[in-house]
Amino acid sequence: SQQGEEDPQALSIQEGENATMNCSYKTSINNLQWYRQNSGRGLVHLILIRSNEREKHSGRLRVTLDTSKKSSSLLITASRAADTASYFCATTTGGGNKLTFGTGTQLKVEL
Amino acid sequence: DSGVTQTPKHLITATGQRVTLRCSPRSGDLSVYWYQQSLDQGLQFLIQYYNGEERAKGNILERFSAQQFPDLHSELNLSSLELGDSALYFCASSGRGTPSGNTIYFGEGSWLTVV
Numbered sequence: 074s075q076q077g078e079e080d081p082q083a084l085s086i087q088e089g090e091n092a093t094m095n096c097s098y099k100t101s102i103n104n105l106q107w108y109r110q111n112s113g114r115g116l117v118h119l120i121l122i123r124s125n126e127r128e129k130h131s132g133r134l135r136v137t138l139d140t141s142k143k144s145s146s147l148l149i150t151a152s153r154a155a156d157t158a159s160y161f162c163a164t165t166t167g168g169g170n171k172l173t174f175g176t177g178t179q180l181k182v183e184l
Numbered sequence: 185d186s187g188v189t190q191t192p193k194h195l196i197t198a199t200g201q202r203v204t205l206r207c208s209p210r211s212g213d214l215s216v217y218w219y220q221q222s223l224d225q226g227l228q229f230l231i232q233y234y235n236g237e238e239r240a241k242g243n244i245l246e247r248f249s250a251q252q253f254p255d256l257h258s259e260l261n262l263s264s265l266e267l268g269d270s271a272l273y274f275c276a277s278s279g280r281g282t283p284s285g286n287t288i289y290f291g292e293g294s295w296l297t298v299v
Binding site: 106108113114115116117118121161163170171172173174176177 | 215219232240242278287290
């Protein structure tokens with residue numbers, strides 16, 4: 074079963090624009106991680122935000138977490154064609170470390 | 185490169201057959217996870233091992249089994265294969281850092297096609 078729902082399902086923007094993806098989840102979490110997947114390739118870890126954190130930055134990435142709304146957002150600033158990929162949020166809950174993935178957002182960055 | 189190595193990268197086999205997927209975790213990582221990604225089910229957690237012991241079980245079919253060896257590599261065995269088992273199978277590992285805050289790193293996956 075999917076823990077998270079991502080919005081939008083697909084996003085198409087021009088190079089240089091910002092891209093924002095949202096993730097909602099259902100239960101209390103330990104942390105939330107964002108991954109990128111190029112078509113048919115492996116999952117690349119982007120950033121981890123813990124449940125007691127509200128915002129985190131990594132290069133052109135900014136992640137926010139609102140545990141009261143059970144939601145997170147990933148902002149990619151100054152997007153590049155190479156950012157074209159699917160982006161997934163994934164949460165860990167309880168005492169374990171297994172990830173429950175969202176449905177993903179397909180981002181297309183056009184030149 | 186995540187440091188997680190999976191073999192084979194691609195595999196085509198017939199229904200009813202059995203295959204073994206292999207995973208070497210990142211150096212020093214004690215936990216190994218297996219995930220399945222298919223078009224209809226998305227990314228699904230199958231099973232986790234920690235230092236050789238099964239730690240958590242997800243949506244893993246009885247026809248599937250896994251183990252983690254003393255050298256920490258892991259194998260996922262898929263038997264009596266059906267067309268619907270065609271998917272991308274990921275191995276992931278974690279283990280450095282605090283238990284609740286571990287980053288989980290994924291391999292490139294093994295593409296399984298059942299014909």
